[in-house]
Amino acid sequence: MTTRDVPLGTVQIGICSGHVNYPLYIRSVPTQGELKFHYTVHTSLDVVEEKISGVGKALGDQRELYLGLLYPTEDYKVYGYVTNSKVKFVIVVDSSNTSLRDNEIRSMFRKLHNSFTDVMCNPFYNPGDPIQSKAFDSIVSAMMVQAC
Amino acid sequence: MSRQSNRATDSKKMNSELFTLTYGALVTQLCKDYENDEEVNKQLDKMGYNIGVRLIEDFLARSSVGRCHDFRETADVIAKVAFKMYLGITPSVTNWSPAGDEFSLILESNPLVDFVELPDNHSNLVYSNLLCGVLRGALEMVQMAVDVRFAQDTLRGDNVTEIRMKFIKRIEENMPAGDE
Numbered sequence: 001m002t003t004r005d006v007p008l009g010t011v012q013i014g015i016c017s018g019h020v021n022y023p024l025y026i027r028s029v030p031t032q033g034e035l036k037f038h039y040t041v042h043t044s045l046d047v048v049e050e051k052i053s054g055v056g057k058a059l060g061d062q063r064e065l066y067l068g069l070l071y072p073t074e075d076y077k078v079y080g081y082v083t084n085s086k087v088k089f090v091i092v093v094d095s096s097n098t099s100l101r102d103n104e105i106r107s108m109f110r111k112l113h114n115s116f117t118d119v120m121c122n123p124f125y126n127p128g129d130p131i132q133s134k135a136f137d138s139i140v141s142a143m144m145v146q147a148c
Numbered sequence: 149m150s151r152q153s154n155r156a157t158d159s160k161k162m163n164s165e166l167f168t169l170t171y172g173a174l175v176t177q178l179c180k181d182y183e184n185d186e187e188v189n190k191q192l193d194k195m196g197y198n199i200g201v202r203l204i205e206d207f208l209a210r211s212s213v214g215r216c217h218d219f220r221e222t223a224d225v226i227a228k229v230a231f232k233m234y235l236g237i238t239p240s241v242t243n244w245s246p247a248g249d250e251f252s253l254i255l256e257s258n259p260l261v262d263f264v265e266l267p268d269n270h271s272n273l274v275y276s277n278l279l280c281g282v283l284r285g286a287l288e289m290v291q292m293a294v295d296v297r298f299a300q301d302t303l304r305g306d307n308v309t310e311i312r313m314k315f316i317k318r319i320e321e322n323m324p325a326g327d328e
Binding site for chain 2: 118119121122123124125133134135
């Protein structure tokens with residue numbers, strides 16, 4: 001039962017303008033051990049980079065945004081999603097969590113992407129700033145509760 | 149003449165995101181130019197006024213509504229024809245004052261604020277204040293002086309957006325002296 005405390009680790013959105021990767025939004029449940037998740041998310045960005053540069057050459061312009069499972073570690077599963085504007089979404093879940101299938105993760109990413117689009121459309125939000133939107137927060141919270 | 153007939157028939161479609169973002173860019177630019185929210189509200193109202201005094205001509209040409217006999221009729225025309233025509237929404241008219249000179253327009257949804265979240269440092273900003281100016285300017289051109297303000301706003305956490313309109317007086321047409 002203790003492992004169920006960390007069902008959905010972190011939801012992070014990192015933006016890559018040019019070749020800069022820095023987080024716009026990091027959220028994890030529960031909050032303890034958050035630093036470790038930051039580390040996981042940051043390292044996963046390299047894998048994301050590798051995947052998109054590889055696929056881009058092979059398939060030309062058409063590319064699936066959802067990258068699937070990036071890599072499994074002992075404790076976590078890391079999933080990635082990259083928009084065509086190179087905004088990266090990463091979801092880290094506990095590897096013992098079996099309730100989340102590929103399809104669920106995929107739809108979570110799509111939902112994240114949609115809410116991120118809404119945030120971008122807020123005229124008071126400057127692209128590149130950390131996301132502080134309450135609406136976005138509540139959508140992410142709802143998603144995390146659902147995933148538990 | 150052909151332009152005239154065009155106006156009456158076609159209801160042009162416009163991309164709502166473009167519209168919302170354009171208005172958002174306008175407001176945020178004003179926020180940058182004027183440090184003070186009150187000043188931004190004033191500017192929005194002034195712009196709205198300038199839109200209103202022009203838009204009324206377009207409205208009268210396209211809608212072919214006649215003269216309103218009382219303020220209630222005016223309210224209905226604003227809500228059911230004008231808002232429908234220009235914003236694609238139909239606000240409800242409620243909360244009449246006993247004297248019948250003041251009412252509220254309740255907007256279930258406001259297309260101007262689709263993606264907007266007001267940051268904490270703009271608590272005094274009336275984001276959609278342009279609408280007040282439009283209404284004021286338009287009615288002024290049909291000899292009605294009105295006071296328009298936002299009573300509730302979904303951006304400030306209210307459930308609906310409420311625009312309060314108060315009739316002040318009829319503007320008498322002032323004839324130039326000695327001219328019959």
